[in-house]
Amino acid sequence: MPPEVKHGPKLGLIAGNGRFPFLLLDAARAEGCEVVVAAIKEETDLEINDRAASDPGLIVHWLSLGELSRLIETFQRAGVTRAVMAGQVKHKQIFSSIRPDWRLAKLLLNLRTRNTDVLLGAVAKVLGDEGIELISSTAFLEPLLAKEGVLTSRAPDEEERRNMEYGLSVATGLAGFDIGQTVVVAAQACVAVEAMEGTDAAIERAGALMQTLEAKASTLERRLTVVKLPKPKQDMRFDVPVVGLRTLETMARAGASCLAIEAERTLLFDRDALLRRADEARIAIVAVPRRY
Known part of the structure; x- marks a missing residue:
């Protein structure tokens, strides 16, 4: 049985591929956090839908990797003020056929380089400017x-x-x-x-x-x-x-x-x-x- 959902700020989870998002989700739910998942169409395992179907404290929204504006709007509508990234997003996806929205396109144009730190740091700043604090990806997972x-x-x-x-x-x-x-x-x-x-x-x-x-x-x-x-x-x-x-x-x-x-x-x-x-x-x- 899922843990009781605590009232208060929800946790946003930007879910990449692999098991990392599920481990973080389990740990956050064990502490009673309600979790709003931004599942990346190009990366996240479909198992996340099964988890949401049986857990009222878990809400899943599917977004494309290029939809930075929609990510922000999704979290803001849900009342998310803290978010965490968990799971890999393949760096080569930046150079794939995925079309960025206007906000992500503007961000990419202003980057001096497109390595992981610079790109994700810029995304974190945009989220922060919109009232969504990106916290450590090891939150809830220190024992690992x-x-x-x-x-x-x-x-x-x-x-x-x-x-x-x-x-x-x-x-x-x-x-x-x-x-x-x-x-x-x-x-x-x-x-x-x-x-x-x-x-x-x-x-x-x-x-x-x-x-x-x-x-x-x-x-x-x-x-x-x-x-x-x-x-x-x-x-x-x-x-x-x-x-x-x-x-x-x-x-x-x-x-x-x-x-x-x-x-x-x-x-x-x-x-x-x-x-x-x-x-x-x-x-x-x-x-x-x-x-x-």
């Missing part, structure tokens, strides 16, 4: 943030630790450019860097490249180490690093044996199942201390 240390039964071996250290130095250097959060390393050489395609696609690309090199009798060791870090000044309202089962399965297929993330600023979804699967696949997961 990774704690420092080795999280799996197997710790990294010496080769993986060398790869981790090299990968951390590369990822730290790249993080400030807001290109991507992930680098993939083998034998202290950078095999792949995440860009617009996302973490899983970068890991898949690294795995495919290593298979090609292996076929050519390359001296590079087959095992890959994945390093995923937040940006130096990570805005916790959006684009927080997330690791879930899908990323772990992608690593297993690609031949990756180690994952390094940053403690306290990385969300682990389905933690128990994630760590069980990591142990089964002999993948070591380490949460390193905050670097900034």
